[in-house]
Amino acid sequence: MIPRHQTVIFVVLLVASIVMGAVLWQLRARAHRRLLAGMDTTPTQAPLVAPSEQATLYFASDAENSLSAEVLSLPLPPSPNARARAILGKLLDLYAMPNAAHPVAGGAASVTQVFLLPVPDGGSAAAASPPGQTNAPAPPTPQMELPSGPQLAVVNLTGAFANGHPSGLETETLTILSICATLHANMPRIAQVRFLVDGQPRATLAGHADLTRTYLTADAIPTEGTHP
Amino acid sequence: MTLAAAAASIPALSQAPPAPATRFVVVLDAAHGGDDPGAILKEPSGASQPEKSITLALSVHLRSLLAARGISVVTTRESDTAVDPGRRAEIANRANAQACLSLHATQSGTGIHLFSSSLAPAEPARLIPWKTAQAAWVTRSLAFAGVLNSALQHTGMTVTLGRTALPAIDSMACPAVAVEIAPETGPETTSAQTQPVSPSDAGYQARVAQALATAILEWRSNASATEVAQP
Helix, strand or coil, rough: CCCCCHHHHHHHHHHHHHHHHHHHHHHHHHHHHHHHCCCCCCCCCCCCCCCEEEEEEEEECCCCCCEEEEEEEEEECHHHHHHHHHHHHHHHHHHCEEEEEECCCHHHHHHHEEEEEEEEHHHHCCCCCCCCCCCCCCCCCCCCCCCCEEEEEEEEHHHHHHHCCCCHHHHHHHHHHHHHHHHHHCCCEEEEEEEEEEECCCCCCCCEEECCCCCEHHHHHHCCCCCC | CHHHHHCCEEECCCCCCCCCCCCCCEEECCEEECCCCCCCCCCCCEEEEEEHHHHHHHHHHHHHHHHHCCCEEEECCCCCCCCCCHHHHHHHHHHCCEEEEEEEEEECCEEEEEEEECCCCCCCCEEEHHHHHHHHHHHHHHHHHHHHHHHHHHCCCCCEEEEEEEHHHHHCCCCCCEEEECCCCCCCCCCCCCEEECCCHHHHHHHHHHHHHHHHHHHHHHHHHHCCCCC
């Protein structure tokens, strides 16, 4: 015969175990929801407070070896550097879409930063010079106002983007030209563009197009009916 | 650091504007090689072939076509070896060539892509930077691309023209054009073929090589007819 007090203790412990199990189950479900909420993989998080503005994007087409302009409405941040990055992010997002006319994987996350600097003295003369020969000033902070005049955009791409870019003269050239043309169309003061990959100079994008050069944006904008 | 790389950092002594050529020399630059495979092209069969093999095969084919017509040919590589872009330009510049072709292949786009240097044309000078040596030759390179375009289109191929920044071409002191072969889906593709013709297809390469050889012959006859001095 089991004593009564032992039966009571057993029942109490059993109930306590069931309650604790239920509480743990709830905590686990709550933690799981919190984890999923933190794993938002959207390439670009649109600035909620920024109003939508019209931006001109130059899309490349591999089949036609050409660039064509398209105006889209995008929420753009006020800071010039962030604005340039958001525009390029949208461009690369669309290149990462299935059935893109110029398919390139990576999306908006491929552009790590865009820095805008005043063009060094000798502007166009330095355009074709190798790295190290132009004395570019230190990158300004986002709050720093750039002096009026032409600007140099330094686009820092990720290594994953460069390594995953399709290899070929045409496709690499079109990627570079569409970036240059898009930057100039939306920020006309950008006269030159340089590229870095993971913060470092890189010889070519994917084995062909030269990434050590300074590109003139005026050369990237296609005239009507012509190829870049 | 190679000599070419060292020269890239300083204004290099380019070859002085040469005297009118007495010998017509063509430089064929088969892109990539060695540990640089270039693009990996997938064939319809599912197999894949590196760009370096296709460019070498095309270079060998074109060289024999040109040699058979009495044209001197200098190649930047004859086997699967790595050649630095600066070394390629050095070979071309030493050859004092009247035409330089950089051969490429890709899976992107269609037809034949012809690219000239995107450097702005410049007046010939005694001292020119190594990295922009092509600037003095851009005008003639564009004319050469026009001749290539006509010959390729004459065979029914789809051709697109463009400008690019290609390190090897930008340092060449000769009329230089990069030829990139992409899958063919144009009129030459027969209706029985459902897949585009891959650049690795021997027949496709032979037709491209034949058209390029025809264009180079025309370029030679134009050069001798007009006796245009090189810049």
